[in-house]
Amino acid sequence: MKKIYLCTILSEDKPGVLYRVADIFLRRKINIEGIISVKNKEEKLSKISIFVEETQEAVDKTIRQIDRIIEVVNAVAKVASIEDIKKFMKAGEITI
Amino acid sequence: MTGAQAVLESLLKEHVKVIFGYPGGAIMPVYDALYDYKDKLNHILVRHEQAAGHAAEGYARVTGKPGVALATSGPGATNLVTAITDAMLDSVPIVCITGQVATSLLGTDAFQEADIIGVTTPITKWNYQITKASEIAEVFAKAFYISQTGRPGPVLIDITKSAQMEQCIFKYPKNVRLQGYHPKTVSDLAVIKKVAEIVNQAKKPFLLMGHGVLIANAEEEVKKLVEKANIPVACTLHGLSGFPTGHRLYKGMLGMHGNYGPNVLTNSADVIIAVGMRFDDRVTGDVSRYAKNARIIHIDIDPAEFNKNIPVEVAILGDAKKALQELEKYVSYKNHEEWLTRFDSYKEEEYKQVIEKEITLKAEKLTMASVVNLLSEMTKGEAVIVADVGQNQMIAARYYKFQQSNSYITSGGLGTMGFALPAAMGAKMGVPNRQVIVIVGDGGFQMNIQELATLAQEKLPVKVIILNNNFLGMVRQWQELFFAKRYSFVDLKNPNFVDVCKGFFVDAEKVDKPAALREALEKLLAAEGPRVLEVVVEKEEKVFPMMPTGASVSEMRLV
Numbered sequence: 001m002k003k004i005y006l007c008t009i010l011s012e013d014k015p016g017v018l019y020r021v022a023d024i025f026l027r028r029k030i031n032i033e034g035i036i037s038v039k040n041k042e043e044k045l046s047k048i049s050i051f052v053e054e055t056q057e058a059v060d061k062t063i064r065q066i067d068r069i070i071e072v073v074n075a076v077a078k079v080a081s082i083e084d085i086k087k088f089m090k091a092g093e094i095t096i
Numbered sequence: 097m098t099g100a101q102a103v104l105e106s107l108l109k110e111h112v113k114v115i116f117g118y119p120g121g122a123i124m125p126v127y128d129a130l131y132d133y134k135d136k137l138n139h140i141l142v143r144h145e146q147a148a149g150h151a152a153e154g155y156a157r158v159t160g161k162p163g164v165a166l167a168t169s170g171p172g173a174t175n176l177v178t179a180i181t182d183a184m185l186d187s188v189p190i191v192c193i194t195g196q197v198a199t200s201l202l203g204t205d206a207f208q209e210a211d212i213i214g215v216t217t218p219i220t221k222w223n224y225q226i227t228k229a230s231e232i233a234e235v236f237a238k239a240f241y242i243s244q245t246g247r248p249g250p251v252l253i254d255i256t257k258s259a260q261m262e263q264c265i266f267k268y269p270k271n272v273r274l275q276g277y278h279p280k281t282v283s284d285l286a287v288i289k290k291v292a293e294i295v296n297q298a299k300k301p302f303l304l305m306g307h308g309v310l311i312a313n314a315e316e317e318v319k320k321l322v323e324k325a326n327i328p329v330a331c332t333l334h335g336l337s338g339f340p341t342g343h344r345l346y347k348g349m350l351g352m353h354g355n356y357g358p359n360v361l362t363n364s365a366d367v368i369i370a371v372g373m374r375f376d377d378r379v380t381g382d383v384s385r386y387a388k389n390a391r392i393i394h395i396d397i398d399p400a401e402f403n404k405n406i407p408v409e410v411a412i413l414g415d416a417k418k419a420l421q422e423l424e425k426y427v428s429y430k431n432h433e434e435w436l437t438r439f440d441s442y443k444e445e446e447y448k449q450v451i452e453k454e455i456t457l458k459a460e461k462l463t464m465a466s467v468v469n470l471l472s473e474m475t476k477g478e479a480v481i482v483a484d485v486g487q488n489q490m491i492a493a494r495y496y497k498f499q500q501s502n503s504y505i506t507s508g509g510l511g512t513m514g515f516a517l518p519a520a521m522g523a524k525m526g527v528p529n530r531q532v533i534v535i536v537g538d539g540g541f542q543m544n545i546q547e548l549a550t551l552a553q554e555k556l557p558v559k560v561i562i563l564n565n566n567f568l569g570m571v572r573q574w575q576e577l578f579f580a581k582r583y584s585f586v587d588l589k590n591p592n593f594v595d596v597c598k599g600f601f602v603d604a605e606k607v608d609k610p611a612a613l614r615e616a617l618e619k620l621l622a623a624e625g626p627r628v629l630e631v632v633v634e635k636e637e638k639v640f641p642m643m644p645t646g647a648s649v650s651e652m653r654l655v
């Protein structure tokens with residue numbers, strides 16, 4: 001059964017990581033519902049949050065492939081809570 | 097020093113001895129620097145960048161060390177793409193270095209600018225664009241480290257022309273530390289013990305070994321384990337040569353055109369130990385009917401492979417060598433004679449229905465298998481066989497009796513026609529003292545045929561056997577079996593191969609009578625330089641057994 005998952009990817013802050021991550025979703029024909037990438041200056045890490053609507057199995061396989069990306073320090077996924085989705089919607093409204 | 101010199105110094109730090117490459121505008125500073133490194137770095141000038149990539153693969157496959165390919169920007173770089181993809185699918189460590197337009201011109205559609213980082217992102221383990229000379233040492237250290245550790249793979253370094261010309265201070269890092277990359281995992285002892293227990297309880301255990309065993313140099317460990325626990329073994333296409341073909345426990349090759357017994361009995365096994373293999377669809381057939389009676393143990397260095405195609409009960413993450421050494425301590429000898437003899441009846445049936453008539457030299461026409469069989473006998477199974485793609489590849493895999501590891505080199509994952517000739521050049525550079533023999537079809541030989549010029553220029557004693565059936569044989573076989581014999585664009589009007597080879601200054605001979613084969617092979621093997629033997633074989637031969645697409649392993653066809 002498909003559910004909304006929140007994938008959280010911590011990676012070294014290097015160019016090209018988001019490209020590789022997006023490509024893995026693309027190859028599996030998984031549509032990205034929402035995405036936020038934020039730099040954490042102190043730890044020199046980027047945190048990429050991605051929402052997808054998929055099955056547990058597809059998400060698990062995708063996450064393991066994402067974890068293989070050299071710069072990725074950690075990649076996990078969980079079923080998104082209402083809170084997660086609300087937070088995300090709010091972040092999407094921010095204008096700079 | 098200049099960035100270009102830093103590139104070459106980095107290669108020396110990585111103990112690189114040979115580079116396969118082709119020059120052009122955006123890589124000219126590196127080529128200019130190479131002029132002064134001739135005595136330290138052997139550069140082989142190929143005739144097409146794709147061949148540089150495959151040669152680097154061939155070198156890596158026989159030596160276990162990364163192969164290096166060098167090309168210019170734009171078309172030079174894009175010509176590498178097939179070889180890079182090939183290396184990605186077959187886990188081959190190659191380092192590709194491409195020139196790029198000057199940093200100030202990036203993104204402007206400058207002359208010979210191609211976004212090779214964008215192009216190769218999905219097909220590399222890692223890639224990086226260098227825009228400043230000061231980055232070179234660190235990026236090269238990373239690239240070599242990443243390509244050969246963990247699950248090996250291709251990396252690409254793109255260097256702008258301006259970075260090649262800039263001055264820099266060269267300091268090569270001693271160690272590489274990457275925050276997110278820890279390829280050396282140690283298997284948990286509790287997991288190993290659990291696996292040993294499963295193996296010890298098994299009545300019909302079966303070990304499937306793949307390329308990972310060869311990459312990890314774990315051939316001896318597999319042998320020790322199966323001998324101690326008395327378990328039959330089969331190899332995937334890339335696992336071939338990792339286990340001596342004459343061994344009592346060796347049961348043959350898995351996969352679409354593999355041996356009958358090991359494929360069919362996969363579905364009878366009660367425990368499967370899969371080592372360094374990835375349950376490729378060519379091995380599993382229909383996954384919903386694959387090994388349903390078995391508890392599956394998967395040993396691999398790449399966690400993304402676990403449960404990817406086949407659900408596994410226990411996964412051991414890590415280096416196959418260490419995992420097998422540990423596992424061996426806890427397994428015990430079991431009498432599996434009844435199970436082992438089950439393979440024999442299948443073997444006999446395959447022999448009677450397929451092998452016997454394939455390998456027997458007939459008076460009139462040569463079969464592909466009879467050629468490979470005689471070659472195997474004459475070389476005592478000790479040569480490095482570099483096979484192309486198609487029927488020739490499957491026949492070479494089936495009928496050459498390998499005695500030594502790292503001896504069957506082919507394009508498995510991508511199935512790249514035109515792979516064999518350039519890959520063999522690389523293999524020969526890697527193991528100059530071994531006999532390196534190409535087995536190729538008449539179709540595949542015409543892809544990258546230009547490398548005959550490289551062979552001639554380098555006087556590289558690569559030996560080539562063209563199995564000429566005047567067809568794109570494997571496609572024809574499929575058209576015969578699955579498309580009602582509608583032979584759509586598979587017959588070839590070939591050039592006179594002997595003349596073509598001679599035109600390239602490579603000695604060549606043609607044989608079409610079985611009686612002349614042995615002598616022709618003798619001449620081929622004894623030649624001091626490169627030599628080609630064209631063997632005219634039966635036109636409509638088919639490779640059997642065969643597992644049709646969508647069939648289960650137990651539905652292998654013998655005819």
Ligand SMILES: Cc1ncc(C[n+]2csc(CCOP(=O)(O)OP(=O)(O)O)c2C)c(N)n1
Binds near residue numbers: 486537540541567
């Ligand atoms: C670059 C490339 N193009 C197309 C194919 C599809 N293909 C697979 S086998 C084959 C026929 C090969 O014919 P030949 O080289 O004569 O070898 P044979 O099968 O007759 O031994 C083709 C066209 C391929 N594998 N690679």
